[in-house]
Amino acid sequence: xxxxxxxxxxxxxxxxxxxxxxxxxxxLPNGKTSTREIVDHPGAVAIVALNDKNExxxxxxxxxxxxxxLLEIPAGKVERGEVHxxxxxxxxxxxxxFFARNLQHITDFYxxxxxxxxxxxxxxxxxxxxxxGQADDDEYIQLEAVPMEEAVKKVYDGEIKDAKTIxxxxxxxxxxxxxx
Amino acid sequence: xxxxxxxxxxxxxxxxxxxxxxxxxxxLPNGKTSTREIVDHPGAVAIVALNDKNExxxxxxxxxxxxxxLLEIPAGKVERGEVHxxxxxxxxxxxxxFFARNLQHITDFYxxxxxxxxxxxxxxxxxxxxxxGQADDDEYIQLEAVPMEEAVKKVYDGEIKDAKTIxxxxxxxxxxxxxx
Numbered sequence: 001x002x003x004x005x006x007x008x009x010x011x012x013x014x015x016x017x018x019x020x021x022x023x024x025x026x027x028l029p030n031g032k033t034s035t036r037e038i039v040d041h042p043g044a045v046a047i048v049a050l051n052d053k054n055e056x057x058x059x060x061x062x063x064x065x066x067x068x069x070l071l072e073i074p075a076g077k078v079e080r081g082e083v084h085x086x087x088x089x090x091x092x093x094x095x096x097x098f099f100a101r102n103l104q105h106i107t108d109f110y111x112x113x114x115x116x117x118x119x120x121x122x123x124x125x126x127x128x129x130x131x132x133g134q135a136d137d138d139e140y141i142q143l144e145a146v147p148m149e150e151a152v153k154k155v156y157d158g159e160i161k162d163a164k165t166i167x168x169x170x171x172x173x174x175x176x177x178x179x180x
Numbered sequence: 181x182x183x184x185x186x187x188x189x190x191x192x193x194x195x196x197x198x199x200x201x202x203x204x205x206x207x208l209p210n211g212k213t214s215t216r217e218i219v220d221h222p223g224a225v226a227i228v229a230l231n232d233k234n235e236x237x238x239x240x241x242x243x244x245x246x247x248x249x250l251l252e253i254p255a256g257k258v259e260r261g262e263v264h265x266x267x268x269x270x271x272x273x274x275x276x277x278f279f280a281r282n283l284q285h286i287t288d289f290y291x292x293x294x295x296x297x298x299x300x301x302x303x304x305x306x307x308x309x310x311x312x313g314q315a316d317d318d319e320y321i322q323l324e325a326v327p328m329e330e331a332v333k334k335v336y337d338g339e340i341k342d343a344k345t346i347x348x349x350x351x352x353x354x355x356x357x358x359x360x
Contacts, residue, residue: 003242003249003320014193014201016217019295021194021201026244029320036244037196039219039296062183063293064206064216069183070293110342111292113243113250115199116219118292120343140183140209156351162290163300163343170350171336 002029005036018042018077041118045088046075046164048106048172049096049125055145056169057096057128062140071144071154072165075120088123093131096143100125106171111163122168124175148173182209185216198222198257199296221298225268226255226344228286228352229276229305235325236349237276237308242320251324251334252345255300268303273311276323280305286351291343302348304355328353 005026013021024036049057062069076091078084085103092098106122146154152173154160160169185206193201204216229237242249256271258264265283272278286302326334332353334340340349 003240003322005242005244016203017215019217019219021219023196024244035197037199038245039199039201040245041295044294060183062185063290064185064204065218065220065295065297066290066293066299068293070290072293075294107336107338108341109346110243110246110250112296112298113246113248113252113342114255115221115245116292116296117245119246142183156287156355158287161288162293163347166289166347166351167343170354171346174350174354175336 004029005034008033037115039112039116039118041077041116042080043078043084043117043119043121044075045078045084045091045121045123046073046168047088047092047100047123047125048073048168049092049098049100049128050148050172051098051128051145053145054148056148056151057092057098058144058146058151058165059095060142060144068161070162071146071160072162073168075164078121084121085123088121088125092125095141097131098125098128099131101127101129106168106175109164109167120164122164122171124172148176184209185214188213217295219292219296219298221257221296222260223258223264223297223299223301224255224291224344225258225264225271225301225303226253226348227268227272227280227303227305228253228348229272229278229280229308230328230352231278231308231325233325234328236328236331237272237278238324238326238331238345239275240322240324248341250342251326251340252342253348255344258301264301265303268301268305272305275321277311278305278308279311281307281309286348286355289347300344302344302351304352328356
């Protein structure tokens with residue numbers, strides 16, 4: 001089956017700090033044309049960080065787009081030219097104050113592939129070493145260490161509400177369950 | 181801890197078919213101001229549909245924003261005024277040709293709460309009845325029935341690459357595992 005769409009033209013509507021928006025005119029497999037609204041995003045990392053007590057380091061923060069305080073795993077966008085592992089260590093440091101001596105890539109996934117290019121690079125961080133954290137100027141976050149089993153329970157209870165945290169916790173939990 | 185941000189002004193940059201973009205000037209807890217780039221989305225449904233053979237109905241489609249063909253669970257945006265259960269049945273019908281006699285809400289989650297308001301309503305669909313499907317004009321999708329265990333394996337293999345599908349499959353799999 002032919003799925004592909006050919007780009008006929010592309011128009012940037014907005015180009016900002018963390019995202020840009022463009023409209024692509026595409027030719028569909030049947031020859032018709034359509035418009036795709038596309039949010040371009042540089043990509044992000046998310047980190048399931050486990051301490052020696054098998055607790056997950058999580059952050060509570062206000063998310064303006066959804067107007068709620070959410071409990072999430074540490075995450076952040078990849079800076080221009082930044083290697084993903086370095087980005088994961090930087091975000092972990094900024095949000096939790098820890099450096100991971102053991103950083104393992106778990107998987108990559110798209111958060112909203114229907115309209116957004118954001119690709120999330122998921123890491124498991126262990127052997128954590130306390131360093132001085134340095135939060136971003138406009139980030140207000142509260143660190144919480146949540147036992148792994150309890151974090152997974154919060155996923156099933158619906159208390160954890162964002163896709164990267166749900167995906168990250170469930171992927172890591174079932175991967176490690178034998179070992180924990 | 182005070183996390184909340186007060187909206188000082190809001191400016192709509194773009195308003196389109198499936199999303200809109202606005203810039204909010206906010207006052208942070210420390211009194212400083214910052215700009216939030218926010219993609220407004222009407223919300224969406226996603227459906228883990230299991231047939232009598234314990235296969236998950238999945239759809240393969242080209243996703244322009246990421247320029248890849250992805251294997252996903254059926255999903256789509258909520259139309260204005262549409263009840264979520266009705267939306268789930270409509271999307272299931274459009275993408276697979278099946279109606280669910282048993283439709284169960286699993287959970288809700290945000291796909292990218294850092295910059296997007298999209299809330300995903302996840303359903304488990306069972307007791308499927310074949311009806312005539314009617315795909316959207318500009319949707320090219322291929323239906324695949326994937327055994328549940330194999331679908332979960334594809335999550336761990338990295339073959340399934342989108343967050344709603346990863347979250348949906350893992351949530352449903354572990355919920356049902358005892359019963360299957």
